[in-house]
Amino acid sequence: MTVAKPMEPHDYWQEVFPPGSFVGDGGFRTSFPATLADGRQILLPIRPLSDGRHALASLIINQASFEVEDALAEELAARLAPFGPEIVAGLPTLGLTLAAAVARKLGHKRYVPLGTSRKFWYVDDLSVPLSSITTPGQKKRLYVDPRMLPLLRRRRVVLIDDVISSGASILAGLSLMAACGIEPVAIGAAMLQSERWRQPLAELSPQWPDRTVGVFATPMLVRADDGAWTASDTRI
Known part of the structure; x- marks a missing residue:
């Protein structure tokens, strides 16, 4: 499953999706799928850091459903x-x-x-x-x-x-x-x-x-040549 259109900021953290709803192997554009122990997933927005090359998945729990x-x-x-x-x-x-x-x-x-x-x-x-x-x-x-x-x-x-x-x-x-x-x-x-x-x-x-x-757990993300975000071992 993929998101048909970019989600609005208020749309994030509102739903627990069934297992396998999102692929978590890299190439992320705007969202990162966090996976719970039972396989269910929560979609998190990606927040670029000030250097423009790295980003993190974000969770604001008091805005969650x-x-x-x-x-x-x-x-x-x-x-x-x-x-x-x-x-x-x-x-x-x-x-x-x-x-x-x-x-x-x-x-x-x-x-x-x-x-x-x-x-x-x-x-x-x-x-x-x-x-x-x-x-x-x-x-x-x-x-x-x-x-x-x-x-x-x-x-x-x-x-x-x-x-x-x-x-x-x-x-x-x-x-x-x-x-x-x-x-x-x-x-x-x-x-x-x-x-x-x-x-x-x-x-x-x-x-x-x-x-x-x-x-x-969510990784540090680094921007690839095509503009997508992939997991990185970088610590900054």
């Missing part, structure tokens, strides 16, 4: 279940949507949202600098509500973001957890975007790449 959100949360919960999670902590901003849904799928009654908005009762010692590939140049801090610490301490915590790309947001989350005296048992994401995140996490501790699970 409830069907797609539900499918991603269900599979991520199944992948995290073997770690025995007792509480889910979500990274802002888009990771909060996924974290809440995964917590429900795991049978939890609540989750702990981390945030970038400092409430007056927050303390600076429970915050770390935060940067993101999607908001370059913005100076933010990542906070945990001190009142939530009893939910996290001495519990099996999983840390969730929507997409792991450069690894910067996850590293900030791990640093914040460490400041709280907490070591998560696993990291989860809907999409592992390229391989760039592996080295920074491994440099923090060799355990983290093995403890990081995603619903699907």
Whole structure:
């Protein structure tokens, strides 16, 4: 199956397609098919990077249909279940949507949202600098509500973001957890975007790449001579 005409931006992330709906062997023009464990597929838009030669498949989960959100949360919960999670902590901003849904799928009654908005009762010692590939140049801090610490301490915590790309947001989350005296048992994401995140996490501790699970992985894409995008091993 192929898309008859280019999709509008609001058309993406709205449907879970049957297995084999799209061929995933390269030559992509505007869309990349992400494949779930059971073979079903979600079509993602391709976003060219500033160099014009490379691109990444994009996922914005809070713009996804409830069907797609539900499918991603269900599979991520199944992948995290073997770690025995007792509480889910979500990274802002888009990771909060996924974290809440995964917590429900795991049978939890609540989750702990981390945030970038400092409430007056927050303390600076429970915050770390935060940067993101999607908001370059913005100076933010990542906070945990001190009142939530009893939910996290001495519990099996999983840390969730929507997409792991450069690894910067996850590293900030791990640093914040460490400041709280907490070591998560696993990291989860809907999409592992390229391989760039592996080295920074491994440099923090060799355990983290093995403890990081995603619903699907998407490669760095490079533009071919005919203008199509193909998978590349390039890390930029």
